[in-house]
């Protein structure tokens with residue numbers, strides 16, 4: 458079922474959803490099941506599965522020459538979606554990115570997803586790969602999420618890349634996109650970022666999932682700004698409990714977000730990461746309760762494959 462239909466059906470009740478990462482190459486599907494099994498008790502409306510593109514590493518070959526090798530640390534997004542849907546009868550939402558895909562390859566990926574009965578897609582540009590200074594699209598690929606949305610929408614209207622097809626079957630994907638309460642780091646301004654988000658919605662996105670934030674005011678202001686420029690689709694808040702002291706340093710660097718003074722003070726005041734986890738869980742519970750009371754459509758948790766913290770939060774909130 459489409460995410461938007463689930464939200465409509467819930468008639469104002471806040472739904473629970475999670476995001477998981479494919480396991481590292483070499484691990485099997487059991488690590489996914491172990492991670493999400495405890496969360497199934499809270500009947501998630503859907504499970505997002507992230508997509509990780511290849512990275513390049515340099516390795517010296519037998520002749521002593523440095524070789525550029527492409528490697529993918531976390532493969533398997535589509536297969537994991539199929540496995541989860543089959544095992545738990547829950548909606549799985551694959552993340553689809555522009556980076557690393559030509560438009561033809563994207564079309565083939567969409568055909569596979571359609572065959573698998575996947576109704577929802579989170580359409581993203583993807584980040585630049587480690588050794589690149591900025592995002593470089595694949596030659597013949599989509600350059601940003603707007604173009605990817607347009608390609609999916611085309612297929613929803615029966616327009617494929619292959620123009621020789623006669624009467625091609627229209628797909629019916631419900632498209633989600635990313636939104637940034639604290640602005641995407643590359644956007645020249647907050648307003649510019651919002652305007653681009655509006656274009657994504659006008660192009661066919663049916664719902665927005667936010668980057669994680671730790672101060673609900675950021676989300677409320679973001680929703681207000683979106684509504685002011687005519688974005689009417691559901692805006693799903695994404696939350697993550699802090700579990701280590703190191704995250705105080707790395708999350709702002711990776712995701713370009715801020716951590717409220719009070720939260721960082723509470724974390725710095727405790728002795729070890731076991732205690733940090735307690736602070737992080739309690740903070741996310743309070744955030745979740747306030748957002749739920751405000752009537753958000755879904756509370757979406759970035760689990761990073763670890764269920765314990767999310768499970769405790771869900772128990773306290775749902």
Ligand code: FAD
Pocket residue numbers: 506507508509510552554580581582583584585600601602603634635636641642643644645649650651653657666667668669695
């Ligand atoms: P876009 O929507 O394409 O926007 C990119 C930037 O271009 C923005 O700054 C936008 O404001 C700016 N822009 C403004 N005007 C224009 C214009 N006219 N033309 C072009 N660009 C313009 N990454 C992964 O690799 N895999 C994942 O699974 C994944 N999941 C994510 C899930 C969520 C909920 C979120 C919030 C992010 C996720 N990401 C993932 C990270 C995401 O790929 C990065 O944040 C990426 O840098 C931007 O993706 P986007 O789809 O928001 O980009």
